[in-house]
Amino acid sequence: MKKCFILAALLAVAMSANAQWFNFSNNNNRYGAGGHIGLAGWNSEYSDFGTGFSLSAWGVYVDFLQGGPEHKWDNHVVDTKYNDSVAFHINAGYQIPILPWLRIMPMVGYCQTNAGLTDATTVNINVDEDHNADMYHDYDVTPGTRKHHFNFGCGLFVQPIRWVEIYAVGSRYAIYGGISFNFGSLVDPEQL
Numbered sequence: 001m002k003k004c005f006i007l008a009a010l011l012a013v014a015m016s017a018n019a020q021w022f023n024f025s026n027n028n029n030r031y032g033a034g035g036h037i038g039l040a041g042w043n044s045e046y047s048d049f050g051t052g053f054s055l056s057a058w059g060v061y062v063d064f065l066q067g068g069p070e071h072k073w074d075n076h077v078v079d080t081k082y083n084d085s086v087a088f089h090i091n092a093g094y095q096i097p098i099l100p101w102l103r104i105m106p107m108v109g110y111c112q113t114n115a116g117l118t119d120a121t122t123v124n125i126n127v128d129e130d131h132n133a134d135m136y137h138d139y140d141v142t143p144g145t146r147k148h149h150f151n152f153g154c155g156l157f158v159q160p161i162r163w164v165e166i167y168a169v170g171s172r173y174a175i176y177g178g179i180s181f182n183f184g185s186l187v188d189p190e191q192l
Contacts, residue, residue, distance in 0.1 A: 022097065023097055024096075032182040033054065037176060039176065054180055059096075061093045061095055065089045067087050069116065071084055078121070091169075095155075104154060105155040105157065107153055112146065112147070114145045118138070118139045124137070150172075151172050153171025165181075
């Protein structure tokens with residue numbers, strides 16, 4: 001039953017009079033910025049939940065994702081050392097417009113993971129220009145745990161309205177999703 005429904009939906013999209021398959025001019029005047037959350041270092045020894053950002057222009061996509069160390073920003077000062085880890089990614093790809101509202105993106109990138117210790121007895125204070133203070137602990141990488149990985153994967157981008165794009169990315173060492181804002185649609189009102 002599900003297969004019939006999916007096949008019918010795909011057929012309806014394919015028969016649409018407005019369907020313009022693989023129209024690369026849809027990437028013109030398309031630039032945006034977004035934020036995402038997900039699992040950095042997935043499928044490796046050291047993985048962490050993380051946040052990141054993305055930038056895109058004319059179909060070219062670049063993003064960054066970092067997770068960890070989990071206990072670095074803990075406000076408690078205790079006499080212990082926590083086992084922590086850090087993972088970060090830098091990826092790049094090109095968005096292939098399937099339909100004006102749907103794009104896929106092959107991507108490649110770099111991933112680095114490491115393990116270490118967060119010393120909860122140390123206290124460091126970071127004060128910004130507005131005199132707001134943040135406390136954090138020292139994180140030291142355990143020698144020999146730093147790993148470098150070649151990352152590759154694919155992303156799916158859906159644009160439900162012309163200003164907003166929702167995306168999901170799955171790669172060898174990361175899984176994440178987010179939302180971005182298409183600033184190019186403010187310049188070109190004909191864009192979906």
